[in-house]
Amino acid sequence: MSLVPVLADDEMSAEAREVIDDIRATRQTDFINNFWRVLANDPAALKRTWESLREVMGPGMIDPLTKEMIYVAVSIANGCEYCIRSHTAAARKRGMSEAQLMELQSVVAMASETNRMAVGLQVPVDDVFKVASPAAASSDD
Template sequence: MSIMPVLSDEEAGAAARAVFDDIRDTRQTDFVNNFWRVLANDPALLARTWDKLKAVMGPGSIDPLVKEMIYVAVSVTNGCQYCIHSHTAAARAKGMTDQQLMELMAVVGAANETNRLVNGLQVPVDEAFLSDPKA
């Protein structure tokens, strides 16, 4: 259960409704999810977060599916159930298959394991990894 209300369009103020409209327009959908509806309790936070996410997840040199898969991986590592579900749905909508999801989870599991081993053992970074490959 959310510690702040999940605001409907009617309950949200004009500034929050303007962000909701931009979400709908940008995503070409009528659906505004609960994350945005809870952030609408602070319209400035809602707008700031939406603007940043829209820029980061928007067109760029990384494929949109890859961006969603990265978001899933980070969400798994951080234990964010909401983000795991919402970004898995977004990745599936962009074409992610079950096989790709399982391979992604294998990479996430392996990376988390080896990260913990390296951190626990305090393995020094190899000099070769510190040099500039363009130099």
């Protein structure tokens, strides 16, 4: 159960409704999920979160399916059932197959295991992995 109300459209402030209307227009759907409806209790947080999500998940160097799969992987690592389910649904809409989902689960599980082993054993990072980024290496500073 949510800590704050899951607001219906007619229960939202004008500021929240403006953001919700933008979500509908951007996504070309009438469906507004519970995440946005809960955030509508704080119109500033709703607006800030929507603007950031729209920018990060929008067009860029990483294709939309890969972005959704990364979101699923991080959501699994963070234990967020809501985000696992909503972004798995989004990834499926973007073409993720069941085989890809199962492979993603395997990668997340393996990364979690080896991360814990490296942390628990305090494995020192190899110098070769500590190289500067190409942009930093070419800086005139």
